[in-house]
Amino acid sequence: MGLKFTFPSRFVSPLGFLGMLTFVIFIILGITGALLMLYYEPILDRAWDSVKNINDVIPYGFHLRNIHYHASNAMVMVALLHMYYQYFSGRYKIRNEILWVTGIILGVLTILEAFTGYDIIFSERAELAISIAASLTNSIPILGPQMTEAFFGGGFHDFVLRFYAFHVFLLPIAMLGLMVVHFPRFLVFDIPMVMAITGAIMLTGGVFPVDMGLKFDPNVPPGITVPEWYLTGLYSFLRSAYDKFTTGVAWPGLFIFALLIIPFIDRYKKFSWKDRPIITAIGITSLAQIIVTTYWGFYIDPDRTKSLLERLVIDPVFLYLVMILLVPLSFGFTYMMIKLAKNAEANAKIQPKKPTTKSSINLTEKWIYAIFVALLAFQIYLNIAAYYAVLNGMKNYSLFIIGIMMLVFAGMFHIFRHGKSMQKAPPPTPTIPPMPAKAKPPSLTQPVGPEAPQIAANTKVLGDSAAKEKTLAPSAKGSTSSSQSVQSVNKTESASAHSEQKLVSDEKK
Amino acid sequence: MAQRPSPKSGGKVSRRDFIKLMAAAGTVMTFAVFADWGKFLPPPKQQSTERQMVELPDGSQANVNSFPVNHAEAVIFPKTNDPVLNKESFRTWQFIRLPEELGGKKNDASAFRMYSMVCLHLWCLWKYWPQDGRKRGECPCHGSMYDPLTGKAFAGPASLQAPPSNVLPMLDLEITSDGNVWIKPPNWSPNGNGVVGYGRFLT
Numbered sequence: 001m002g003l004k005f006t007f008p009s010r011f012v013s014p015l016g017f018l019g020m021l022t023f024v025i026f027i028i029l030g031i032t033g034a035l036l037m038l039y040y041e042p043i044l045d046r047a048w049d050s051v052k053n054i055n056d057v058i059p060y061g062f063h064l065r066n067i068h069y070h071a072s073n074a075m076v077m078v079a080l081l082h083m084y085y086q087y088f089s090g091r092y093k094i095r096n097e098i099l100w101v102t103g104i105i106l107g108v109l110t111i112l113e114a115f116t117g118y119d120i121i122f123s124e125r126a127e128l129a130i131s132i133a134a135s136l137t138n139s140i141p142i143l144g145p146q147m148t149e150a151f152f153g154g155g156f157h158d159f160v161l162r163f164y165a166f167h168v169f170l171l172p173i174a175m176l177g178l179m180v181v182h183f184p185r186f187l188v189f190d191i192p193m194v195m196a197i198t199g200a201i202m203l204t205g206g207v208f209p210v211d212m213g214l215k216f217d218p219n220v221p222p223g224i225t226v227p228e229w230y231l232t233g234l235y236s237f238l239r240s241a242y243d244k245f246t247t248g249v250a251w252p253g254l255f256i257f258a259l260l261i262i263p264f265i266d267r268y269k270k271f272s273w274k275d276r277p278i279i280t281a282i283g284i285t286s287l288a289q290i291i292v293t294t295y296w297g298f299y300i301d302p303d304r305t306k307s308l309l310e311r312l313v314i315d316p317v318f319l320y321l322v323m324i325l326l327v328p329l330s331f332g333f334t335y336m337m338i339k340l341a342k343n344a345e346a347n348a349k350i351q352p353k354k355p356t357t358k359s360s361i362n363l364t365e366k367w368i369y370a371i372f373v374a375l376l377a378f379q380i381y382l383n384i385a386a387y388y389a390v391l392n393g394m395k396n397y398s399l400f401i402i403g404i405m406m407l408v409f410a411g412m413f414h415i416f417r418h419g420k421s422m423q424k425a426p427p428p429t430p431t432i433p434p435m436p437a438k439a440k441p442p443s444l445t446q447p448v449g450p451e452a453p454q455i456a457a458n459t460k461v462l463g464d465s466a467a468k469e470k471t472l473a474p475s476a477k478g479s480t481s482s483s484q485s486v487q488s489v490n491k492t493e494s495a496s497a498h499s500e501q502k503l504v505s506d507e508k509k
Numbered sequence: 510m511a512q513r514p515s516p517k518s519g520g521k522v523s524r525r526d527f528i529k530l531m532a533a534a535g536t537v538m539t540f541a542v543f544a545d546w547g548k549f550l551p552p553p554k555q556q557s558t559e560r561q562m563v564e565l566p567d568g569s570q571a572n573v574n575s576f577p578v579n580h581a582e583a584v585i586f587p588k589t590n591d592p593v594l595n596k597e598s599f600r601t602w603q604f605i606r607l608p609e610e611l612g613g614k615k616n617d618a619s620a621f622r623m624y625s626m627v628c629l630h631l632w633c634l635w636k637y638w639p640q641d642g643r644k645r646g647e648c649p650c651h652g653s654m655y656d657p658l659t660g661k662a663f664a665g666p667a668s669l670q671a672p673p674s675n676v677l678p679m680l681d682l683e684i685t686s687d688g689n690v691w692i693k694p695p696n697w698s699p700n701g702n703g704v705v706g707y708g709r710f711l712t
Binding site for chain 1: 547550551552554593594596597598599600627631632633634649650651652666671674699704705706707
C-alpha cells in the first residue's frame, strides 16, 4: 500500500479530510471501548448494573463512557458530512467508485456499530431498540424468522451477549477490513484539527453528560423513548404505519441502494455541484428529507391527555405527502441556488478585481513566544482545575476542562506550526501579484455596461477552463497569500499551474 | 478482461473453460460442507421428547384438583439450573385456568392454557387479570389485550400486527390420572406452538 501521510504545514480546510477525522474518531472509540470492556458484563441481569458501576464508581469511568458515547455520535455525524462533501464535490468520479461504494457500506456499518453499542446497556430504550430490530428482521419475507434466530438468538440473554460480540468484534473487524480498501493514497493528518475534534467531543461530554436510562424491567411500563438521532428518521416512518417491512426495511434499503449506485448514474463530465444540477438536486432532496424525518421522529405530541397511541402514531398520508412535496421544493431550491451562484460568478468577473489583500496574521517571533508562555500557563491552570474537579466529584466539569485543554493544545500546535513555517519562509512576495497568463486584461474593469453579456460569455469560458484546472489540483484551498504551497501534492507544480490555482480560488469567492 | 474468441467448433466447450468449470465446481464442493455449519448460529432448541411438569412458583406441580378456577401463575419453561437464565422473559409463561364460563371447571386439559408472557408488541410481560369485567391478559406497557381462550390479541398495538404476530405462542398440556399437569414437548415454529416474541399462526 503506497500510503502517504501529509502533515500540513498551515491551516487546511477540514472538509477535504473529513474521512481521516472519521478514522481518528474510530481510533478514539477503539481505545475508550477497549477500556470499558474491562468492566462491562454482557449478562442479562448485570449489563445495566455494570454500566452504572462504570459510570458511578470506577475512577474516570464516567469520563471514558462519555467520550465513548459522544465520539460515537461524532463519528456518525462526521461520516455523514464526509459523504455529503464527497457527493456535492463530485469526488467519487475520478475512478473513485470503489471508494464511494465501500464508504457507503462503512457508513451503514458505523450506524449498526453505534446501534449495537447503545443496545447493550440494556436500559428501557435499549430494549425497545432491540425489539424493534428483531421485529423488523422478522418482517423480512420467507427468511426473516430464521435470520432473527440466527443473528439475535432466542431471548434477552442471547441478545445482550450477541450484540456485545457484534459491537466489540465482528463489526469493527469488518470496518477495518473495508477501511483498507477505502483509504485513498494521500492522507492528511492535521494535528490541530484532530485535537480540536477530540476536545469538542470531551467538551460536549462535559456539557451534556449521557444518562443511564432506566434499567429495563419487563413488568413496568417504560417511559416514552426515542432512538438516537441517526435512527429517528427511520423511526418516524415506523411510527407512520404498521407494515414493518415496507417502512422499516424496504425504505432504508432503497435509500442505501440509491446511494450505492449514484456514481454510476452520475454521467456529468464536470465535478462542481453547480455543473451537475440533477445530482445536486437529488442530494439536496435527500438532505431535506433526512432533516425533516429526523426531527419528526423525535417529536412526540406533548399533550398528555391523549392516548399513547394517538401521540405516537404519525399520520402516514401526511408524512408521505410532505416527503413528496419536499422533492419539487428541493429541486426548485437547487436550481435557484445554482442560478444565483452562476450569476454571482459572472458578476465577480465584471467587477474590478480587488488586489489580493487577504489579511494574513503575521506574528513576530516575540509574540509567538509570549503566546506560547501564556498558553502553557493556561494549560497548567487547566490541569490543576481538572484534577480538583475530579477530587470534588464534579466529573462532567473536569471532562469539560479536559476538552478545553485539548482545544488549547490545538491552538498551541497551530502557533508552533506557524512559527516553524515563518522560519522557513522565503522573503515576502511583492505586493502586486504577477498577472496570471490567462487572466482578463485590465480593460474589463468597468462596471456593468452594454457589453456585459458578452463579457459574461467570455468569463464563462474562462470559468470552465478554470474548473477543469481544479480537477487537476485537487486540494487548492484558497491559498492566495504566499508562494509557499499548501501540500506536498502541489509542491511540484509549476508557476503557471500555481497562477491557475489562484484563479480558481478567486472564483470561489 | 480480454475478449476471448468465440469457440469455432459449435457448442463445444474449450479445454480452458472446462478446467475453469471444474475448478469452480471443486471450490463449491470444498466449501459446501460448511453450509450446514450455519446451524451454529441459532441457539439450540429444547428438543427433548419427554414431557415436563408445570412447576408453580412455590415448587409444587400444578394439579387439576387443587389449582383454582379463573387463576393464573407465572411458570418458567424450559427451566434450567441457572438463576440468570431463569429470569429470562423468553422463558416465562402464563399458566391459566380459564374462568368458569369458558370451561374452567372441567377436569381435563381443555380447562388450562399456557401462553408465553412476552407481549408480541414490544416484549414487556403481560399477565392475566381474573377480575370481573377483565378476565383477559393485559400488557402494562402499551395496553395490548389478549383473549385467554385463544391467545389472540384483540385490542392495543399487538392486535394491529400482521399474523403470526398477533397470537401468543401456546404450549400443549396433558393431565395424567393423578391430576398432575404436564407440558408436552413443544414444536417451536410459527405453525406449531409458536415462536416466543414473534407469534403463532392460529389454526
